[in-house]
Amino acid sequence: MRIVFVGCGFVSDYYLKTLPLHPHLELIGCFDQDCDRADHLAKRTWSKSYNSLDDVLADANVDIVVNLTNPRSHYSITQAALMAGKHVYSEKPIAMTMAEAKELADLANQKNLQLSCAPCSCLSESAQTLWKALRQEVVGPVRLVYAEMDDGLVHKMPYQQWVSTSGIPWPFQDEFEVGCTLEHAGYYLTWLTMFFGPAASVTAFSSCLIPAADKHPEVTLSPSDTPDFSVACIKFVSGVVARLTCSIVAPHDHSLRIIGDQGIAGIDDCWYYGDPVYVQRMVKIRRKVFMSPVKKKYPLVRRAPKFNYNGAQQMDFCRGVAEMAEAITEGRPNRLATDFSLHNNELAIAIQNALETGCTYPLTTSFEPIQPMPWAMA
Ligand SMILES: NC(=O)c1ccc[n+]([C@@H]2O[C@H](COP(=O)([O-])OP(=O)(O)OC[C@H]3O[C@@H](n4cnc5c(N)ncnc54)[C@H](O)[C@@H]3O)[C@@H](O)[C@H]2O)c1
Structure with missing residues (x-):
């Protein structure tokens, strides 16, 4: 292709x-x-x-x-x-x-x-492993998910010195104007919808906590008040509820915790394709039930590739393009199909637009179930 x-x-x-x-x-x-x-x-x-x-x-x-x-x-x-x-x-x-x-x-x-x-990180080794663990019901029926996409106080960081490998500066003005929700919510929305199917509704709140002048005193941001914090509770048609937080305010936290009747399955950072998947189980001792502090590794379905670049992430950016190309060549459904992408976009836009009055937004789009990657079939 x-x-x-x-x-x-x-x-x-x-x-x-x-x-x-x-x-x-x-x-x-x-x-x-x-x-x-x-x-x-x-x-x-x-x-x-x-x-x-x-x-x-x-x-x-x-x-x-x-x-x-x-x-x-x-x-x-x-x-x-x-x-x-x-x-x-x-x-x-x-x-x-x-x-x-x-x-x-x-x-x-x-x-x-x-x-x-994009993003295509739901096709990563970590996401596909976690999904396999869920299909095997390692934590029993899933009830609740906590997903965090917090990137720390970006405006206090030396972001004007961030450059790509060929020296292109990080486009801070565009990033602040578009906002962290549209930029980053998808990193977990795509995982959640792939695991749990279409969402029925989302109830969200979003707000701009850092004034434009504090983000950059000399650059006029337009709009000046794009939310830099959002929190959303997503109700899936399947019954699962997920809380997703996005910010460039709270300390860096890209963790995902999937809570079932028998424990928690999770990862620490979705920006690492080979991030280990762990399982924490509920333990019963006499009349008490508590979450074991031991995080057991659930084996990755395969080793993630080594990436030949430095950065805040280790992701295979071209995997989604490759998936599309293979789907076209093989005449099979694309795992990142148009309807799947549209549904995730609808969620991200609804969360961003919730603002401080908040709202419950019923989803208008849906998508067909997705197949796991061939190397991650249970
Ligand atoms: N910056 C990141 O860390 C990052 C990471 C993952 C994904 N993304 C996404 O990648 C996309 C690009 O981001 P970026 O960081 O490379 O931005 P960038 O500003 O560095 O690069 C975007 C390029 O697009 C060009 N462009 C804009 N409008 C155009 C048009 N109408 N016709 C032709 N060229 C046009 C610009 O001249 C610029 O060179 C965004 O959608 C962003 O969300 C960015």
């Missing part, structure tokens, strides 16, 4: 670093509105630097457009690519509003094209 990166910024480096893990993906070119960035990436990859998006879309050799632009450009790029008959793998979110995301999903379905949205 021949792919093109549209958007050659910070995250494109991580896609590039994990591309060699998927030899069936061939990067044939790149495009960015900043020509220098596209030229630089094209030179490093011996691929073509396109002069315009129209040139990319007119190229019959392009099978999949990998949309790595900033979130507020996702809609227009994905729409143009689908109209031109290209499959699209988009960084999160699909679009900034549910109306736009739904329009793109409808367009993809009408044209019989694939539209998937």
Whole structure:
């Protein structure tokens, strides 16, 4: 499958670093509105630097457009690519509003094209192992989940010095303006919906706790008050309830605890594809029942690859693109299908938009059950 990166910024480096893990993906070119960035990436990859998006879309050799632009450009790029008959793998979110995301999903379905949205970490060794453990009911019936996506006080960190491996700065302004919920909720939403199926409703609260001037005194953020904290209680059709927290305020915590009648199954950080899965069991001694302090390792279904980059994460960014390519080639359902991606986007957008009045939002979308990865079947 021949792919093109549209958007050659910070995250494109991580896609590039994990591309060699998927030899069936061939990067044939790149495009960015900043020509220098596209030229630089094209030179490093011996691929073509396109002069315009129209040139990319007119190229019959392009099978999949990998949309790595900033979130507020996702809609227009994905729409143009689908109209031109290209499959699209988009960084999160699909679009900034549910109306736009739904329009793109409808367009993809009408044209019989694939539209998937990152993150793809639910295909990681850790996620697939945890899912296997749940299918084996290692903690009995699941009742409750606590998922945390807290990244610490980012505005107090030297974020202006954060650069990708090729020296591209972390786009702090865009990150603050788009907000940590749209940026990060998906890292656990995708796991939860894959494990427990579609959500029925979400009750959420979101708020901006750090004023714009404290995030960056010289840059005017627009909007200035995007939530930097959110908490959501998601009720799944299956009956499970999950509480998901996202912030760039509370100390770093990316943990997941899945609570069943017989114990807890969890991991410490979903940004590490090989993060160990543990199980803590309920112990009964005489008339008392308590949670054992011992965290037993549940064996990973396979070893995660070694990643050839430094960063706050160790993730195979290209695994979702590879999944899409294999699904197209093999004529089978894509695990990150359009409807699955749309459902997770609906959840993230509802949480972000809840604001301080809060709301209970009934989900309007759903998706078909997903198959585990072949190497993680129970
Ligand atoms: N920064 C991270 O740590 C990180 C991690 C994972 C995923 N992501 C996601 O990756 C995506 C890109 O983020 P980034 O950090 O690379 O941002 P970035 O600002 O570093 O790069 C985005 C690039 O897209 C280009 N672009 C924007 N609009 C365009 C358009 N209409 N046409 C052509 N080019 C356009 C910009 O010129 C820029 O070079 C976002 O969706 C983000 O959520 C970011």
